[in-house]
Amino acid sequence: MYAVIQTGGKQYKVAAGETIKVEQIAADVGQEIVIDQVLAVGDGAQLRVGTPLVDGASVSATVVAHGRHDKLRIFKMRRRKHYQKHGGHRQPYTELQIAAVNG
Secondary structure, three states, X not given: XXXXXXXXXXXXXXXXXXXXXXXXXOOOOOOEEEEOOEEEEEEOOEEEEOOOOOOOXXXXXXXXXXXXOOOEEEEEEEOOOOEEEEEEEOOEEEEEEEEEEEO
16 A cells, blocks of 8 residues: 655655655654645555545654755856856755555
């Protein structure tokens, strides 16, 4: 059984037992959270798609860790203008262990 969830403005396909990295969630490590924004639930050949959410469906997960992704290098340059600008960014994430797909 799998589900398509929405969190942090992005969509993820998850199944029980998987570990995913999502946008940072304000929760402590080891805390159980419930994601109720489920867009679709599939079980074998059956697929239930919500409009926009599936009624009564939820995904329970445990927060494993918090961290930051690898650094993205940002380089801006204007040719012939003697302009170069360097920068970087590290996006914070929350790692979730999917416990169960309900619904």
